[in-house]
Amino acid sequence: MSQQAQYYIGIDGGGTKCKALLKDSCGHILGEAIAGSANPASNLELAKESIVEAAQLTLQQANLPRSTIKSLHAGIGLAGVNLPKTRLKMEHWSHPFASMLITTDLHIACLGAHNGADGAIIISGTGSSAVAVKNNQHFEIGGHGFTAGDKGSGAWIGLTAVRASLEAMDGLAPTSNLVDSIKDYLKCSTAIEVAEIVNGCGATFYAGFAPLVFEAVRQQDPIALDIVLNGADYLSRIARRLLSNQSMRLSLIGGLASQITPWLDDDVKEQLSPPLCSPDFGAVLLIEQQQLLSVS
Amino acid sequence: MSQQAQYYIGIDGGGTKCKALLKDSCGHILGEAIAGSANPASNLELAKESIVEAAQLTLQQANLPRSTIKSLHAGIGLAGVNLPKTRLKMEHWSHPFASMLITTDLHIACLGAHNGADGAIIISGTGSSAVAVKNNQHFEIGGHGFTAGDKGSGAWIGLTAVRASLEAMDGLAPTSNLVDSIKDYLKCSTAIEVAEIVNGCGATFYAGFAPLVFEAVRQQDPIALDIVLNGADYLSRIARRLLSNQSMRLSLIGGLASQITPWLDDDVKEQLSPPLCSPDFGAVLLIEQQQLLSVS
Numbered sequence: 061m062s063q064q065a066q067y068y069i070g071i072d073g074g075g076t077k078c079k080a081l082l083k084d085s086c087g088h089i090l091g092e093a094i095a096g097s098a099n100p101a102s103n104l105e106l107a108k109e110s111i112v113e114a115a116q117l118t119l120q121q122a123n124l125p126r127s128t129i130k131s132l133h134a135g136i137g138l139a140g141v142n143l144p145k146t147r148l149k150m151e152h153w154s155h156p157f158a159s160m161l162i163t164t165d166l167h168i169a170c171l172g173a174h175n176g177a178d179g180a181i182i183i184s185g186t187g188s189s190a191v192a193v194k195n196n197q198h199f200e201i202g203g204h205g206f207t208a209g210d211k212g213s214g215a216w217i218g219l220t221a222v223r224a225s226l227e228a229m230d231g232l233a234p235t236s237n238l239v240d241s242i243k244d245y246l247k248c249s250t251a252i253e254v255a256e257i258v259n260g261c262g263a264t265f266y267a268g269f270a271p272l273v274f275e276a277v278r279q280q281d282p283i284a285l286d287i288v289l290n291g292a293d294y295l296s297r298i299a300r301r302l303l304s305n306q307s308m309r310l311s312l313i314g315g316l317a318s319q320i321t322p323w324l325d326d327d328v329k330e331q332l333s334p335p336l337c338s339p340d341f342g343a344v345l346l347i348e349q350q351q352l353l354s355v356s
Numbered sequence: 357m358s359q360q361a362q363y364y365i366g367i368d369g370g371g372t373k374c375k376a377l378l379k380d381s382c383g384h385i386l387g388e389a390i391a392g393s394a395n396p397a398s399n400l401e402l403a404k405e406s407i408v409e410a411a412q413l414t415l416q417q418a419n420l421p422r423s424t425i426k427s428l429h430a431g432i433g434l435a436g437v438n439l440p441k442t443r444l445k446m447e448h449w450s451h452p453f454a455s456m457l458i459t460t461d462l463h464i465a466c467l468g469a470h471n472g473a474d475g476a477i478i479i480s481g482t483g484s485s486a487v488a489v490k491n492n493q494h495f496e497i498g499g500h501g502f503t504a505g506d507k508g509s510g511a512w513i514g515l516t517a518v519r520a521s522l523e524a525m526d527g528l529a530p531t532s533n534l535v536d537s538i539k540d541y542l543k544c545s546t547a548i549e550v551a552e553i554v555n556g557c558g559a560t561f562y563a564g565f566a567p568l569v570f571e572a573v574r575q576q577d578p579i580a581l582d583i584v585l586n587g588a589d590y591l592s593r594i595a596r597r598l599l600s601n602q603s604m605r606l607s608l609i610g611g612l613a614s615q616i617t618p619w620l621d622d623d624v625k626e627q628l629s630p631p632l633c634s635p636d637f638g639a640v641l642l643i644e645q646q647q648l649l650s651v652s
Contacts, residue, residue: 143552201526204551208518222504230497232593255500256439297528 067128068351069118069157070343071111071136073098074165078107080114081340082122082132083348091121092340100150101140108153111136115157134160135347137168137339142189142200161350165339166191167198172342173311173335176349180302181335182295185314186267188213192302202298206263212291212298214316215262218269220287222258226251228283236283238276245272274319292323299328311335363424364647365414365453366639367407367432369394370461374403376410377636378418378428379644386420388636389413396446397436404449407432411453430456431643433464433635438485438496457646461635462487463494468638469607469631472645476598477631478591481610482563484509488598498594502559508587508594510612511558514565516583518554522547524579532579534572541568570615588619595624607631 066085071078078098082091095114100107112129119128134157141147142164150162170181170193180192182202187210189203206215225242228235229251248254258265276284299310310331312321321329337345362381367374374394378387391410396403408425415424430453437443438460446458466477466489476488478498483506485499502511521538524531525547544550554561572580595606606627608617617625633641 142548144548145552201528201547204522204547205555207556208515208554209522209551211519211523219504223507226500226505227507227590230594231597232497232590251497251500252438252440255505256441258504259501260503294523294528298526301527 065131066158066351067124067132068344068347069115069132069134070168070340070345070347071098071114071134071138072165072168072338072340072343073100073107073111073136073138075099075102075139078110078114079338079340080111080118081338081344082115082118083344090124091118093117093121099139101143101146104146104149107138107140107150108155112156129156130158132157133347133351135168135343135345135350136160136162137165137343137346138162139165142166142203159347159351161347163346164191164198164200166200166203167193168342168346169313169335169339170198170342171345172337172339173313174309175336176342176345177309179309179311180299181311181313182298182302183314184212184214184291184295184312184316184320186214186263188216188295188314190298190302192306192308194306194308199302201301206266210263211294212320213263214267214270215264216266217273217287217291217316218266220290221269221273221284222254222266224283224287226254229254234282236276236281237279238273238281238284241272241276242269245269270316288320288323292320293325295320296325296328299324299331303331309333361427362454362647363420363428364640364643365411365428365430366464366636366641366643367394367410367430367434368461368464368634368636368639369396369403369407369432369434371395371398371435374406374410375634375636376407376414377634377640378411378414379640387414387417389417395435397439397442400442400445403434403436403446404451408452425452426454428453429643429647431464431639431641431646432456432458433461433639433642434458435461438462438499455643455647457643459642460487460494460496462496462499463489464638464642465609465631465635466494466638467641468633468635469609470605471632472638472641473605475605475607476595477607477609478594478598479610480508480510480587480591480608480612480616482510482559484512484591484610486594486598488602488604490602490604495598497597502562506559507590508616509559510563510566511560512562513569513583513587513612514562516586517565517569517580518550518562520579520583522550525550530578532572532577533575534569534577534580537568537572538565541565566612584616584619588616589621591616592621592624595620595627599627605629 070081098107098110182190225239227233391406394403394406478486521535523529
């Protein structure tokens with residue numbers, strides 16, 4: 061059998077979508093594609109299907125046959141595999157690739173942000189989490205989920221705003237325009253109506269209130285300012301912890317990054333650098349580095 | 357048809373059990389019984405079954421035939437009927453009683469605590485909530501559920517302790533003995549292990565940490581003290597709001613009442629009176645008062 065061409069695919073899988081990036085061994089980008097949800101902690105089989113589908117879509121773009129999938133070396137970063145049980149299930153997958161490396165979505169985002177070099181990232185989107193990567197070791201903090209963690213995230217900001225609004229509507233704390241905008245958003249006039257809608261809702265629902273909070277911050281709303289400062293303080297403490305006793309590149313990424321950055325402590329803001337590449341790019345870097353190590 | 361004897365039954369229904377108290381028209385207690393879960397917001401049909409079962413058990417104790425149920429005037433206080441949709445569903449029940457009056461568990465607890473007189477109560481148990489009853493009007497505050505409300509409750513205290521412990525384990529805040537006792541309780545050594553257990557858990561699970569927090573308070577643990585003071589401050593604000601511009605009897609009831617009372621503000625502690633009767637007793641008072649009104 062003749063020596064087959066080598067291809068590298070980077071996969072960035074999360075709850076809403078699965079991105080894939082295909083490169084050849086010379087570093088040329090051959091295809092980019094997006095498939096459906098790929099969070100193995102929520103739905104293991106769907107995650108595997110989405111990964112394969114995203115990979116096949118990139119092969120199609122590159123005019124390569126579907127069977128090329130068995131020549132792909134896959135670097136796969138996934139939400140949910142920070143949970144040891146979920147990670148184990150993914151690693152036991154009888155996958156269709158030539159080789160596969162599973163890591164967290166955080167890890168590939170960090171590799172991407174610093175183009176494969178050591179560095180640290182903080183993510184503030186629907187959830188929040190952070191990682192520092194140094195000498196191939198990664199140190200993760202935060203990211204403990206909507207109920208008990210994820211402070212400084214969109215979901216936490218929204219939940220905290222709803223809590224504060226309910227207290228204000230009960231006459232237990234001063235009210236503000238933010239309270240009115242939350243009532244308008246939910247089309248409610250009483251606390252009990254708000255409670256009836258919001259109870260049992262999850263992270264994505266609560267993250268929907270974050271834009272109202274940032275809009276209120278622009279109007280100097282005291283409740284909104286208090287919430288955002290409290291969330292930003294948490295992210296500042298994470299930044300200091302990641303950089304403690306070491307000098308490394310640090311990026312803040314995720315949907316809230318640009319809005320929350322002005323509220324970080326000054327010493328943290330000074331340390332921030334913009335992300336260089338995307339997480340799927342980081343996933344390719346991961347598998348390329350691994351392959352280089354295995355043949356050297 | 358000869359005039360039938362009149363009986364009054366009080367029902368106190370909640371997520372864990374349904375209590376019933378049967379009285380004759382002279383005020384004699386004929387029977388007391390407990391049946392299963394009766395929270396119509398969680399399970400409407402089960403709630404109806406538990407109410408009927410509890411009623412039949414009291415008839416059995418009183419040596420009255422099962423058919424006597426159609427001579428019972430029922431005062432029914434239920435968890436969950438503060439939600440308008442749930443209340444409507446219960447009020448449309450083709451019930452087996454001679455007459456039925458549906459109200460909240462809070463309302464009957466308040467009637468019971470003050471033996472039918474006007475007054476106010478604050479409940480701190482797994483959840484928290486409050487009501488003032490005056491001239492047959494009731495004014496409820498708090499009680500907005502585990503996710504967005506219920507501050508000062510066992511579930512809120514437990515959740516706040518877990519949040520603080522995760523921050524401490526991440527090296528983002530000072531640690532304390534409470535953090536160790538939570539790790540021991542969960543048999544975990546890392547933050548990620550704790551997060552894997554606690555995520556997605558509900559109010560009852562989190563309320564299980566409250567005894568650890570109060571034990572830590574006895575040892576002057578700074579994290580535990582901060583949490584309990586914060587929860588007690590909320591309950592103090594509720595008390596002041598209930599009593600604003602009016603003088604009425606106030607009781608603090610529920611599983612955490614005795615433990616959290618010492619941490620309330622002094623002006624609130626001075627206003628507290630012990631509850632006089634139980635909620636099922638309050639439910640009987642409600643239906644007796646209603647019947648008196650309807651025949652007068």
